[in-house]
Amino acid sequence: MRTTMKMSKKTLLAAAGLATAAALTLTACGSGSGSDKPVTEVSTEAGSDKAATVLDTPFKKPDLVLTDTHGKKFDLRERTKDKPTLIYFGYTHCPDVCPLTMSNLAVAKKALPRSEQDKLQVVFVTTDPDRDTPAVLGKWLNAQDPDFIGLTGDFATIQGAARTIGISIEPTQKDKNGKLVSMHGTQVIAFSPKTNGGYVLYGEDATVDDYTKDLPKIVKGEKP
Numbered sequence: 001m002r003t004t005m006k007m008s009k010k011t012l013l014a015a016a017g018l019a020t021a022a023a024l025t026l027t028a029c030g031s032g033s034g035s036d037k038p039v040t041e042v043s044t045e046a047g048s049d050k051a052a053t054v055l056d057t058p059f060k061k062p063d064l065v066l067t068d069t070h071g072k073k074f075d076l077r078e079r080t081k082d083k084p085t086l087i088y089f090g091y092t093h094c095p096d097v098c099p100l101t102m103s104n105l106a107v108a109k110k111a112l113p114r115s116e117q118d119k120l121q122v123v124f125v126t127t128d129p130d131r132d133t134p135a136v137l138g139k140w141l142n143a144q145d146p147d148f149i150g151l152t153g154d155f156a157t158i159q160g161a162a163r164t165i166g167i168s169i170e171p172t173q174k175d176k177n178g179k180l181v182s183m184h185g186t187q188v189i190a191f192s193p194k195t196n197g198g199y200v201l202y203g204e205d206a207t208v209d210d211y212t213k214d215l216p217k218i219v220k221g222e223k224p
Contacts, residue, residue: 052201054199058197059166059189060165061076062076062077064151069134076161080121080196082193084120084221087165088101088123088124088189089125089127090126091126091131092126092131093128099144104206105122106148111212124150126150126152126158128172129153130155166185169183169184188201188206193220
């Protein structure tokens with residue numbers, strides 16, 4: 001069961017108006033409780049039907065060193081420097097949003113020319129590191145795209161890094177039915193290969209078509 005706690009795009013636009021700051025709220029998956037929390041200030045355009053939201057002030061890429069699916073140290077800033085990078089925080093036991101988001105990205109990535117596919121870095125950082133070992137992450141991501149990067153490690157480190165880019169996550173806990181769930185924001189943030197700043201945000205409503213249309217520009221560091 002999942003409770004969605006977010007402001008719809010239409011509601012955002014109606015409230016924001018032309019180039020007015022609006023606060024996106026996090027979406028939680030895999031749980032039946034939670035509360036709305038602001039993510040970041042963004043600008044939207046009235047009448048826009050774009051899935052992408054360009055941030056007024058780009059996020060700095062998290063200074064994060066974790067363990068990849070091969071059990072090796074992975075320095076996020078160093079390994080993705082000057083590369084188009086998509087970062088998502090989620091967990092492999094998620095029943096809905098996480099696998100759908102990664103599947104959408106995998107399908108959209110395959111629509112890119114091979115040379116651009118090789119440039120694009122898709123990074124999945126677990127919010128449930130106790131269960132998401134390197135082996136578990138590797139098996140799960142291989143079913144999506146073998147080139148996707150999976151990272152795990154200390155929860156406090158992951159939580160702190162997520163917070164720097166406006167993503168709220170909470171420790172895994174049991175719901176009322178005794179099922180282990182992870183509460184986390186479900187935004188995908190795109191980082192520019194030109195500035196290494198996180199300048200574009202996608203909510204869980206972004207579709208395969210949205211990503212397919214936008215990724216050619218993301219790869220070049222352009223605004224979608």
